Amino acid sequence: MTVHQITMKPKPHKRSNKTRFQKPPAAEEAENQSDYAFKITKTAVSQICQSVGFKFTQHSALETLTHITTLYLQTLARTAVSYSNASNRTQSNIFDIINSLHDMSSVQGFTGGSTLHCNSSGIGLLRSGVLKDIKSFVEFSDEIPFAKPIPRGNPISLRRDSIPLEIDELNSRGLHIPRWLSRFPDESSYKNCGVRWEKRREGGLALWENSDLVSGGDKFQGISRENDEISDGDGGDLAVERGKVRFKIGDAVRAQKGGVFISFL
Amino acid sequence: MNNMSSSNSQQQQQSSEARHDDDAVLTEFLASLMDYTPTIPDELVEHYLAKSGFQCPDVRLVRLVAVATQKFVADVATDALQQCKARPAPVVKDKRDKQQKEKRLILTMEDLSKALSEYGVNMKHQEYFADSPSTGMDPASREE
Numbered sequence: 482m483t484v485h486q487i488t489m490k491p492k493p494h495k496r497s498n499k500t501r502f503q504k505p506p507a508a509e510e511a512e513n514q515s516d517y518a519f520k521i522t523k524t525a526v527s528q529i530c531q532s533v534g535f536k537f538t539q540h541s542a543l544e545t546l547t548h549i550t551t552l553y554l555q556t557l558a559r560t561a562v563s564y565s566n567a568s569n570r571t572q573s574n575i576f577d578i579i580n581s582l583h584d585m586s587s588v589q590g591f592t593g594g595s596t597l598h599c600n601s602s603g604i605g606l607l608r609s610g611v612l613k614d615i616k617s618f619v620e621f622s623d624e625i626p627f628a629k630p631i632p633r634g635n636p637i638s639l640r641r642d643s644i645p646l647e648i649d650e651l652n653s654r655g656l657h658i659p660r661w662l663s664r665f666p667d668e669s670s671y672k673n674c675g676v677r678w679e680k681r682r683e684g685g686l687a688l689w690e691n692s693d694l695v696s697g698g699d700k701f702q703g704i705s706r707e708n709d710e711i712s713d714g715d716g717g718d719l720a721v722e723r724g725k726v727r728f729k730i731g732d733a734v735r736a737q738k739g740g741v742f743i744s745f746l
Numbered sequence: 747m748n749n750m751s752s753s754n755s756q757q758q759q760q761s762s763e764a765r766h767d768d769d770a771v772l773t774e775f776l777a778s779l780m781d782y783t784p785t786i787p788d789e790l791v792e793h794y795l796a797k798s799g800f801q802c803p804d805v806r807l808v809r810l811v812a813v814a815t816q817k818f819v820a821d822v823a824t825d826a827l828q829q830c831k832a833r834p835a836p837v838v839k840d841k842r843d844k845q846q847k848e849k850r851l852i853l854t855m856e857d858l859s860k861a862l863s864e865y866g867v868n869m870k871h872q873e874y875f876a877d878s879p880s881t882g883m884d885p886a887s888r889e890e
Contacts (some may be wrong), residue, residue: 495834506794518790518793518794521787521790522790523873524785525785525786525816526819528785529785529816529819529820529823530819530823530853532785532820532888533824533827534851535823535826535827535851535852537851537852537853538852538853539852539853539854539855541855542853542854542855543853545855545858545869546819546822546853546858549822549862549867550786550815550819551794553819554794554795554811555794555797555798555817557811558795558797558798558800558811558814559798559799559800560798561800562798562799562800562801572801572802573800573801573802573807574802574807575776575807575810577860578807578810578811578814581813585818588865588866588868589864591801606771607771607772608768610771612775615810615813615814615817616775617779618813618816618817618820619778622820624782624783625785625789626765626783626785627783627785627786628769631787631790631824650880660843668779699822704836735841745776
C-alpha cells in the first residue's frame with residue numbers, strides 16, 4: 482500500500498470551515514469511490530476533527546473514523562427501530578431514540594445508567610444523563626454548518642402496487658381491509674376474466690393451438706402462425722412424393738446371387 | 747424491551763410535577779434543535795436512517811440523531827487529540843519551535859484506535875500494510 486498521510490491542508494493563518502483534501506491517487510479506496518454518502522460523511526467528520534483542534538490527519542485514520550461514524554448512525558437507527566417495533570409501532574419516537582442512545586453509550590457508562598432499569602415509572606428516560614450531555618453539547622459547542630449545501634434528489638415515486646398513503650383511497654376500500662396491506666391488483670386482471678371466457682365458449686369450439694394458453698398474447702402470434710403453416714399440409718406427410726418400394730422377404734439370397742443387392746433405406 | 751415499552755405507556759399515564767418539568771425541558775431542547783445546524787447534514791442522516799428502516803416525520807428527531815452522532819465523533823476526536831498531546835514532546839533541534847508544535851496535531855491511527863477502544867470499538871489495523879515508510883516510529887519524532 483502506498484503512502485499518503487495527510488489529507489487536510491493546514492491553514493494556520495486563516496481558519497475556515499471548509500476542509501480541502503489533497504486528491505489521493507485514483508487507485509486508493511476504490512470501493513468507496515462511488516459512495517456519495519461516504520464522501521459527505523468524510524467531509525463532515527473532517528470538519529469536526531478540525532473544530533476539535535487537529536491540523537493534519539492520516540488518510541487511513543480519517544477513513545476509519547468516517548466508517549465508524551456511519552456504523553454509529555446506522556446502529557443508533559436500527560436500535561431505535563427495534564425498540565419501536567417491540568412496542569408495536571412502525572414510527573419511532575423520542576423514547577426509542579433515547580433508549581437506543583442509552584444502549585450505544587452503555588459501553589463507557591453515563592450518569593444515571595445504574596438506576597435506569599430500576600425506575601419502573603420510566604421518568605428516567607426524560608431525565609436521561611445522555612440526553613443532558615447532548616443538550617449541553619448543543620449549548621456549548623460552536624455551530625459548524627456543513628461546508629456545502631447538498632442538493633436533494635428527486636422524491637422517490639411510489640410504486641403502483643405499494644401501500645396506499647392517500648386517505649381517500651384508504652376510505653374507498655372496505656374498512657375490513659387493514660391499512661397496511663398493499664393495493665389490490667388492477668381490476669381488469671380479475672373482474673373481466675369470466676366474461677372473456679364466456680364469449681369464447683359461445684363462439685364455439687376452438688383449436689387448442691389458438692387457445693389462450695398457446696397464443697395468449699401478441700408475443701406468441703408468430704409462433705402460432707408457424708404452427709398453422711406447418712399444419713396446412715396433410716398432417717404428418719412428406720413434402721415430396723416418393724416412389725413405392727417393395728420388399729420381398731426370402732428373395733434376398735436369390736437377388737444377391739443375381740448380382741443385384743437391394744438394400745432398403 | 748417490553749418492560750421498557752410498558753413503562754413508557756405507564757409513564758404517559760402518570761402526571762407528576764417532576765414529569766411536567768422534564769417535559770418542558772425536553773420540549774425546549776427539541777425546539778432549540780430546530781435552530782441548530784448540525785455539522786452532519788440532515789440529508790445524510792435521513793439517508794442512513796432510511797437505510798436502517800427508521801421512520802419518523804419529525805425533523806427534530808432527525809436533528810437529535812445528527813447531534814448525537816456529531817457529539818460521538820467530537821468526543822472520539824477529542825480523546826484522540828488528548829492522546830496525541832499526551833505523547834512526550836519530541837526533542838527539538840531546530841528553532842522552528844512553534845511550527846513543530848503545530849505539526850504535532852496529526853490524527854493518527856494509533857491515537858484513534860486508543861480513543862476508540864474507550865467507546866467499545868476494537869480497532870486493529872494491520873501494521874504490515876504500512877501507511878508510510880515511517881510507520882511504527884513515533885509520529886511526533888518523525889522527520890519530514
